[in-house]
Amino acid sequence: MVETVREHKDNAAQLFASGQWEAALAEYRYIARAVPEDLASRQKVAELLQRLGRKQEAIETYTDVAKAWARQGWLLRAIALCKVILQLEPGHGPTQRLLADFYAGHAQPQPRLTPAPAVSPSFGESSGEGDEVLPRIPLFSKLSPEAFLSVVEELELKPFAPGSTIVTEGETSHSLFAIVEGRVDVVVRGGGGQSRKVACLGEGDFFGEVALLSDAPRLASVVATTRTVVFELTREQVERLAELHPSVEQMLRSFYQVRLLANILRGNPLLFSLTPLQREAMTKAVQFHAVPAGERLLVQGQPGDALYLLLRGQCRVVHRRPDGHENEHPSLREGDMFGELSVLLGLPATASVIADTPCTLLRLARADVERLIVMNTGLREALFRLSSERLQRTAQLVSGYESSAA
Known part of the structure; x- marks a missing residue:
C-alpha cells in the first residue's frame, strides 16, 4: 500500500509539473481517498480544481482542508487557505465566519517572558466540555476579534523557492514575515566576511518584526531551505490598521520587545x-x-x-x-x-x-x-x-x- 501511494504521488507531481492538470487531479484524488490524513495532497486537489476553473468545488475543498489543518494545530496554514478562498470569492461569508471561529477558538495566553511556540506541535487541547481549542499564536493573542480579522485581511501570501533570500542582512525594509510552510535559515556575516547559520525557523515562526518599529538595517539574512510560503505584513499596512485598531501597533511592539529581550538574556x-x-x-x-x-x-x-x-x-x-x-x-x-x-x-x-x-x-x-x-x-x-x-x-x-x- 505504501509503495502504491508513493508511486501515485510521484506520478501526480510529474503530471502537475508538466501542466497535465486533469490527470494530476485524478492522481491526487486517489491519494486523498487512500490516505485522508494526507492534507498536503488534499490541498493539491483544491489547487487543481482552482486551476481548472471549478471554483465552487475548489472553495469547498479548501474549506475542508483549512478546518483539518486547524484541527492538527497548523493555524497559519488554515488562515492561508482562507485567504485563498477570499481571493476566489471576496466577501465569502462562510470563510469569514470560519476565520472568526479560528480566532474565538484559540486560547488567550497570559503575558510571557519568552514567546510560546507560534503554533502548537499537536492539536489536542480541549475545554471542560470537550470542545476543541485552537493553538495559541502569541503575535495575535492580544488583538480583539475585529482587529484580528483586519490583520488577516491585510496579510499577503508570498512563495519562495529553495535557496531564495527573503531578507538580506544590512538592508532596510519594513516587513514582518510569518512562515506558513517550509523552513528557513537565519544567516549572519562574520568578521572575515564568512556567513554562518545562527538559527533555523519553521512553520509558525515569525521574523522581521524589528523592521515594523524602526529604520534599523536587517541584522541577518533569511534564506529559504525548502519551498517556503510566508505571510508578509508591511509597516504601511500596520499604520493603516493602527488608525482603526490601536491595539495592533501595541501588540507588535510588545511582541518585538519580548523576543528581543529574550535573545539578549540568552546571550548576555x-x-x-x-x-x-x-x-x-x-x-x-x-x-x-x-x-x-x-x-x-x-x-x-x-x-x-x-x-x-x-x-x-x-x-x-x-x-x-x-x-x-x-x-x-x-x-x-x-x-x-x-x-x-x-x-x-x-x-x-x-x-x-x-x-x-x-x-x-x-x-x-x-x-x-x-x-x-x-x-x-x-x-x-x-x-x-x-x-x-x-x-x-x-x-x-x-x-x-x-x-x-x-
Whole structure:
C-alpha cells in the first residue's frame, strides 16, 4: 500500500509539473481517498480544481482542508487557505465566519517572558466540555476579534523557492514575515566576511518584526531551505490598521520587545541574574536605538544618561590625553555593555564611544537602571566589577602618559 501511494504521488507531481492538470487531479484524488490524513495532497486537489476553473468545488475543498489543518494545530496554514478562498470569492461569508471561529477558538495566553511556540506541535487541547481549542499564536493573542480579522485581511501570501533570500542582512525594509510552510535559515556575516547559520525557523515562526518599529538595517539574512510560503505584513499596512485598531501597533511592539529581550538574556551573562519580574519590566523600559557610523554615543568628560547594550555593529572607545593625543581602548563589539560608570557611579565618561559602523543598540535610561538593576545584587556587583576594570584601564593609560612625559 505504501509503495502504491508513493508511486501515485510521484506520478501526480510529474503530471502537475508538466501542466497535465486533469490527470494530476485524478492522481491526487486517489491519494486523498487512500490516505485522508494526507492534507498536503488534499490541498493539491483544491489547487487543481482552482486551476481548472471549478471554483465552487475548489472553495469547498479548501474549506475542508483549512478546518483539518486547524484541527492538527497548523493555524497559519488554515488562515492561508482562507485567504485563498477570499481571493476566489471576496466577501465569502462562510470563510469569514470560519476565520472568526479560528480566532474565538484559540486560547488567550497570559503575558510571557519568552514567546510560546507560534503554533502548537499537536492539536489536542480541549475545554471542560470537550470542545476543541485552537493553538495559541502569541503575535495575535492580544488583538480583539475585529482587529484580528483586519490583520488577516491585510496579510499577503508570498512563495519562495529553495535557496531564495527573503531578507538580506544590512538592508532596510519594513516587513514582518510569518512562515506558513517550509523552513528557513537565519544567516549572519562574520568578521572575515564568512556567513554562518545562527538559527533555523519553521512553520509558525515569525521574523522581521524589528523592521515594523524602526529604520534599523536587517541584522541577518533569511534564506529559504525548502519551498517556503510566508505571510508578509508591511509597516504601511500596520499604520493603516493602527488608525482603526490601536491595539495592533501595541501588540507588535510588545511582541518585538519580548523576543528581543529574550535573545539578549540568552546571550548576555551580565543580564542573566535578573529576576523574572525585572526581565518583564525591562521589556517595557528598553528603547531600540539605531545610529549611523561616526555618531558619538558617549563623550569623554560629559555625564552619560543611559546604559547601552550593543546588539549589532562595532564601536571605538577613545581616551583623549591632556596633550590632545588620543589612545584607543579595545573596540566594543556585539553583546558589550557601556555607560555604566555614569549611571552607577555618577561619573563623567572617561572615554568617548563612537560608532565605528552603523550600530543597533538597546538603551536603558538612568532612572530605569536604578529601578530595575541596582536592586539586583548579582547584576549590580557584575556592573561594578566592569566599571572598576574600565577605571583601572584608564588610570593605567594616564599613568603611562605621565611617566613618559616625565
